[in-house]
Amino acid sequence: MAGEQPAYRRVADRLRELILSGELAEGARLPSLREIASRYGVATSIATRALDVLRTDGLVVSRPGAGTYVRRFTRIVRKSPGRLAHDRWGAGAAIQDHDTGPRARTVDVVVGDVPAPGFVADALGVEPAAAVLSRSRRFVVEERAVQLATSYLPVELTRGTRIEHTDAGEGGIYARLAEQGVGPTRFTERVIGRSPLPEEAAALGLTADGARVLEITRFAYAGDRCVEVNRMVLDSDAYELSYSFPA
Structure with a gap:
């Protein structure tokens, strides 16, 4: 019918x-x-x-x-640019705390050197496939996997620092970069919607036909130098993106 x-x-x-x-x-x-x-x-x-x-x-x-x-799940409101404010990470606060507040959250972190993907090499100004530090994270909020994120940083800024540890310390990697005089002064984010790759769907538990993710690529700059590229994959049904900016 x-x-x-x-x-x-x-x-x-x-x-x-x-x-x-x-x-x-x-x-x-x-x-x-x-x-x-x-x-x-x-x-x-x-x-x-x-x-x-x-x-x-x-x-x-x-x-x-x-x-x-x-388990009733309230969408995570990801408010920008406030979540990336220097006043937050400079004071030792975690960026994710801005998003999820007191909600139960766990994160799995894997750190190691990897060959720079093309989009990372271009942004960081290194040779294609040159070694960069990768910090790969999987975020679970209230028992729901909601986000995958991988940060890439030049190895000369990470060697011998806590950025190489799974726990980068209070304020995260941006605070550690600031200690070297290269803390981020501005950010650029690019957002697209797409279907998840098979490995992304598995990691996020996305099994429904037509599942979609938000891919956010963030570039962190210290002056004119890009010091980090972060590629994030968000379960689009778990997030609301909120942006505020002057007219």
């Missing part, structure tokens, strides 16, 4: 009603895929897609091996 909703949407709507009405309360475990499929007379693949919709809408979270639970 023309205009009829797909089956997975109908199932998602029924489950959403149970969550919004409180019948499935915060923290409650949803029925298994087989139970959902049996209850609504659909295939388990349809039940899977229905749960994908609820995850995208920020209503549930899946725990590997433990099931899917009601």
